[in-house]
Amino acid sequence: MKYLEWNSLIGEYFFNPSNAGKEVLLYITKKEISELGIKNFGFASEAQSWDDYCKAIKSGFPEIYSKTTFIDKFLVVSNKWKYYEKVVFESNNKYDLKIEGASIYSPNLKVVYPFYLGFLVSLVVPLTDNVNSFRANAFFPPLDSFLVSNKIVTANNKTKSIADIDWVWNNLENWSKALYKTDLGYFTERHLGNPNWLYVGKPYSQCLLSPRNIRDIPNIFWAAGIAPFSIITESHFLRIINLYSESKAGFDNRIKNILKDEDNLLKKVIVDIVKREYENWKGYVIEYDERESNGKPKSGWVYGTLISAFTLNREDEIFTHFYYLHSLNDFPEELNLGGHDIKNLDSSFSSPINIPFNQELNLTDDQNKWRASATKNEITLYSSGSYFGLPSSNFVETDKISRQSTMYLLCAGSKKQVVEEWGSTFAKGDFNPVNYDNIPLGFTLYKFRNPVQSHPTEEILKITTKKKVELRGGIKLGNREYLKNMLPSIYIEGADGTEKIYFEFKNENRVYLLKNLVVPEEFIIPTSVVCNQQFLIKDENGILDNCGLGYQITDIDFNPLDILDENLTKRDRFGEICEGDKIEFVIGSNTHYNNWQRQLACIPDFYSNTYIRAPFKNNLSEYKLERGNLVLQILSSKRNLHYEEFSEILDCIEDNSRLWELSRFQQSPKYIKQTSISLYDYLGFLDYDYSLNKISINRPQFAIIPSKSSLRGILIGARSKSFIDDLQDCCIKYSVNLEIIPQESQLDVCYLPDLIRLIPADCNNSTEAWMKLNTIASIMNIEFRTIEKPYRQPQIMQFGLQDFSETVDGYKQHLLQYKNVEKANYEWARKVFDINALKFVKDDNPIDKTLSLQEYYVQYQYSYILWLDNKSYEVDRNWGKFLFLSEKKKHVIFYNERTKELAVPKYIQLPRLFAESIILLSGQAPYFKNITIDKCELIYQFHQNVPKIFAENLFKKFNQQMEFNNDL
Template sequence: MRFLDWNNLLANHFFNPSQSARQVRLFVSKAEIIAMGRLHFTQEQQDSEIWADFMSALQTGPLAANGADSVFDKAAQVATKWRAGQYQRLSGYDQSFPPYLAYLVFSILPLIEVQGSYNTNNYHGRMEDFIKENGPYEIGSKPRRPQNLRNKLQDIDHLWDELADWANVRMDSQWGSFQAGYTGNKSWKYVAKPLSQCVFPPIAIRRLPEFFSKASLIPGDFYTQRSFRDLLIDKGVQWLGLRADAISLIQGESGLGKSLTELVQTEFSRWTGEQFQLTGEEKERAYRIGTIVPLLVQLKPGTAGQVSFSYRAAFNTEPPADLCLGGMDDLYQGENWSRTLDIEFQDTLVLQDKVHKWKAQSPNREIRLFINAAHFNLNSRFWLETLRLSRIDDMYLLCKESLTEKIKNWGRENCATFSDQSELQGLPVGYALFRFSKPRASHPEFEMLKVQGEKSVSVRESTGLKVSYNRYLNHYMPEFTVSNAEGNEKPFLRYRDDDTQQNLLAHPSLGGVWLLPKEVRVGSPFTICLKDVAAEGAKFYEIIRPFLNDLKNENVPLRDAFGNPVENPAESYQGNLIKVSTKLESLADRNPFTPNLKWIPCQNDASPTSDNILMNWLIATVNTNTAGFNCAFEYICRQLFPGEPTRLLQKRKSAVNLLDYLGYIDYDYNKDKITALPPKLISLPTSSGRKALLIGCASAGLLEDLAAYCRAHQEDISISVNPRSLQHQEMLIPPVITFECAQVGTLERLAEKASIEFDEWYLLKLKALLPSLSDYKAMLLGGESAQSWDGVDIEQKSFSLQTLAFMPGQDYDRNYALIECRPKYLPEYGIWIKGSYYVVDKNWGKYLLFHHYSPKVYSYDRDIDLAGTKRLLRNGTKLALPAQLPLPRLFSRLIIQLGGIAPEFKQLNIQGVRGSYNIYGNTGTPFIDNLFKFKLNIEIHKTDEPL
């Protein structure tokens, strides 16, 4: 491999979109470098050959550094050309990364690979030993002499700062942020920067969640830097595996020691509260052993001199839908908050769900601060516990009575307003309550009452529709907060292109919160500035519009009929593009798509009534994950449907699945990836003429173009815009948009005019692609069995055919059983077949189980072993499937896209049994019945009871 290939390989390992806003450390071992390079070498080549190639590439360097003697000289020359803009193209391709990064990695390797008895700060001795064994060597020397790099670090010292400038300013931390390191004492002037990258190795960083758990820390709680420092000194060796001399650095007052403590603080701020453990197997697997979340106190001032207290849990990771804390369920309200928990105030409160191993905890505090809950997008009648002192908002302070005089003295001398509220009824015994505003100075004793002076601007949490790092959709603009605001700030935005400025608008009710001007430019990056506050290193923000041209089926992998990634098979699908080898004209089900009746034109002025904001967000993001989707979904719901939502977790999960089945997105559950699909017209079965459905994500502009075309050609084509039911509107599902005309050519011209694809036989291709239940079982058994979670302390549930639910307990038949277990948040589903365990798609697994255990019924085809479950019901054109028995993915797509109509969720009492059902309409055709008989080998039971 060439030098630049190695450089880009390493750079992409450290800096990529998944590292957005996270601190990057250039810690990488020899073994990891070999593993990265392995993909670019043949299987026959040894690890030693790959490593030799890497070291040779460093010594040779790029073409631009041929005249340099040492590897560090080459790094300096390469950086000079990069800085001057002369190094943007080399070897025929653009350089996305600084081309000296591999040399910085090399400067760290001796500290990682050479241990022995060296002190942590002994850099040069390690470097000399490393070079003797690995190179680089002096060019042309015989015998080979190691390059002498002593005192050469100063030649590349500036590159650490240049890398920080590239990552933090030029790339705006979108691929990760970087700190150049601390200089420490004078004797460490150049050594401290490579040293700061590896004193705290990644394995210790990976152990930090366990470290926090053992220390009984609560995520999001208030801890001083001193407390983290003391904890590292006390337990860093035992719990993190740090070297003793690393602890010495933390004990000292050097900048390097301080940076280690700050790193731990930063990782703590990102900790979700999840606790993991390794299995101890040969191939170790991590599994979740518990989750801890903060429990915050709420107070609510009432009438007639009263005050009441309650609690809210703050979720840093999504809770299980059936989480139960303190006997209370249906806890999730939205924006990662629980609903109000009506529990009287206690000094210390712990609520547990032993089934899911969740714990919500409120620690004992001498002082508790409260700010209006509207700051967290919650009901403004409540005041919620906070850990930060506001310099402009009214606040409440609850403290132990023993601290009353100390608080009074501070409040009366240093706050603009201060009043004693301790006479209110409802206060807990032994506590005093005060209300105050605008503190001017810190309390000399209590860290929580410290007035911070340094100001900064950031996006207010849970505002704006975030598309990517610091980029937002032009709907529901982000709001900005000024930390430590005093009330006299006048923030403004400055555009990058021409330095034009616009003032921000003060929030009508919340102090320190600012709104973008209505006429903010779209597509023009800007910074938010404060007068007299340095703007150096300020982040750029951008408001963008959705752009349909970014949506391509190639954005998702090519898959076979079971959803497995494949190279280029004859039978496959990619997004909403389907490839089959079957001759479609020979299919018996072709008739409904080509009726004999003529289409009669009808005047139709239908047009999309409003912009679908979720569609615009999906178009703008192109790719996202469930966490990103959840944030956008909840935010839009909060704007469209004010008030406290119900069953929000269930609505979100149903929404993402329906959007996938309706053809708007590709939802890859296993990789946690959601991809917006391009718009497309597909033919539908119809009784007259020709009919087509619009699938994929469509912008408001495209919809208007389609409607305008139909208005201009009313004699040839009509458009129908049918709104969803209220149930589906609450899931933000767009309306059904169909077109009717006499000839296929009319649909082809419409698609060509709108620059979208038209697929006449899409649904028949999809039907031809569908595998059978037997195919899926053969695929499972033909692959390797997996390692089960037996013997690991995680809950396993088995699927019950009686209750249609996963039931706790491990007493199940391993000859044939479907299992759910949660080693991490997303569950794993496995099926036991004759004592072997296979990871399975949940929906396919349920139908395998049903078919195995159900009584078999007569079938006119002796090759079909037809199961009669009497759980799948039909009445006329309506089909009822138990909600707990969803169809496999491609089956759901086919049935739903036959009319573009999403199923309705209903509670029904059928044959004296009450249950939850998904009701599919317009399914009274042999087309559907044959799918269940010939593909899923299950009979649909007819019923006279209303569906």
């Protein structure tokens, strides 16, 4: 392969959209380069791949073959880049430029990577593979040995200096930050400041820590008892690295030697990397079994932070302390830490926990694998709860001093003198002790505002004068790209009150932001902001530290033609992903098979024999872009996403609406989100595959629902407000009543979209009615499927989904034949299905291998294992439950013939194709109520508008005894 082909491959390895906004370290090994060649160029072995890479470095680029030294070869490609860098960006990537037949563009991302990347990593590989210690005078011997042994240069051409190519480090930083705006990740040139390290320190700084070292850094924090978001000094960081880095993160001898050497400037690089990982750490800790080739997880905990907080009763002069549990991970149900039941307040904070001030707190919940501890500092800062979206009357622990808001400071007696020395620099009345009852023994509370200067020695009392932009909240579409529907707020760290913040667009137009009157460092984007244009964030009265990065507010109007079937998952009779070119399958909500004539048995329930002509009302309700309707518009804009993104969208909207906090039924966000995504799936809006962590939005589509009067249809799939507004106008033109019906109020916390129901008016029969819907569908690019035999009529999609689906006996045979697995038993992540409670519960007993069903949950990923006759099988979570019930001969489904409601236990969802077929009979999510079965009170979900024939078919397919109960 030619050098540029290898260069592009290495460029994509480091700089790609998955690293957007993240720092990139050029750590790579000989083995990883070889594997890249095998995967992308088809080499038969690592040796063959590596040999080709070395040949490319030696002679795979014009003019480098004649050069004798490595640096001379390096200069050829880097100087060529100086010319092409300008050409590429002046041409705006319009031309497919080539050098000796090799495109300068990477094959997948169509990015032109700096030509010198392939050479640059050649400085790093000798260090990642061979060096046991890093010293300024030990850089060139391993480099020369590497170059000679791989026949890149001869033994007579040793490398004496890398000064001539030193400029490329800065060039790479500029390329990643200024030109690509960190959209592919960013590189940082590290200056170490010592003449001995002037040049060689830069390659060393890239390969100090391996990806595995970095992966395991959270284990250092766990061992040291440091919760996320704690306030930690640099000296403390260095101390815990020395104590735990070897045993918990696998740091090797060369790193230990650097940390012990007081004069080694690489020590700061290591500390910076650890601090960076800490700042990004959400508290999830995974231990890996290194005996496994792929490093399987063997245990997992979540580490939450106990945030100190207090209120002041000024009338009685009483200080009341409590804690919040804070975590960016969803709280589990029934979380109990140290005997305290933890209730959810919002997406990241618990309700107040009444515990006195105690910096030695370390609470655990062994059942849920959660741990939480408090910050241990002699000085603790507090700001108004408004900064955290909490009540403003609460003062909450923080690590930043506001130059504008009133704050409090709690200090131990050992720090009282230095704190009061700092207090003496304030203007009169701006720094005062607070002498209230119940202030922690041995501590003093101070109230202050308008700080004048930083404390000379106490790190936590340093004032940030360098102003920096931070965007908080909002819905991200990409790196620094936000959706107009949910705008972020602009936070200026270090703001002093003189700021006039504005967006500057390319045409030099300005949009000024509004200051938040409660949080003065926060600025609010006006809803009239210009969309779909890049802008810079600037301060009219000063310089912002990172104001060179471009941002964009995007307003994406939904277009049905943007939704492509190719992005949806094809499913077989089990609801599993189809392999190969199967003729019969389900995609989205539609069944592709040849048995549609069998739907005739259902016709009487969908098309009434006594059709009642519906009058046109023309009193259309307003479609409000809020809550679930807003969620669906955002999902429609994204089209394809992962569950974590769905979770973040719900968190963002919940932060504004506070439905979880106000709900009568306090449930964990984790459970709410899992219920919500399932209902979005079964209501026909999207396709969610939990095994692949993939969400794909369905195209807009009309579905006919059962009706004993006028014909009725519902709208499923993607939508936006403008789309519904246009649909309303179209319905007026063709005399179709469009109803906007909220989902069950019990499910408000799930943020479900309104039901859009359509009833054609002024029609004489069902045929005339559905033909009206067909006309509107054609105009609006809405899918509406029909069958032609025995005569033309709409497909009853609910029938197709149910008829196509397999029986529970068929699923068992499929399981026995294809799904036998041997998975590690992660006891820390396991729950067992309880036949009486009809849900998964914690159970530390040995697994019943004759018959039992297990659930495992690790990092947003669920998996399910059924044990049957001493063999384990990987199962779908819903099929697995019904197969388990079938084996136990446990009957749990009921039907009310009077109300046409089907009752299923709350925690036993129907398999996906069945669930969708039943829920789409009404377009309404099931409601819940308690019923007593066999003297046990259980929660059941009630599906509405279910004809008897659908209920009968369902019971048969699941080996469930037909249970009629008109008193439910």
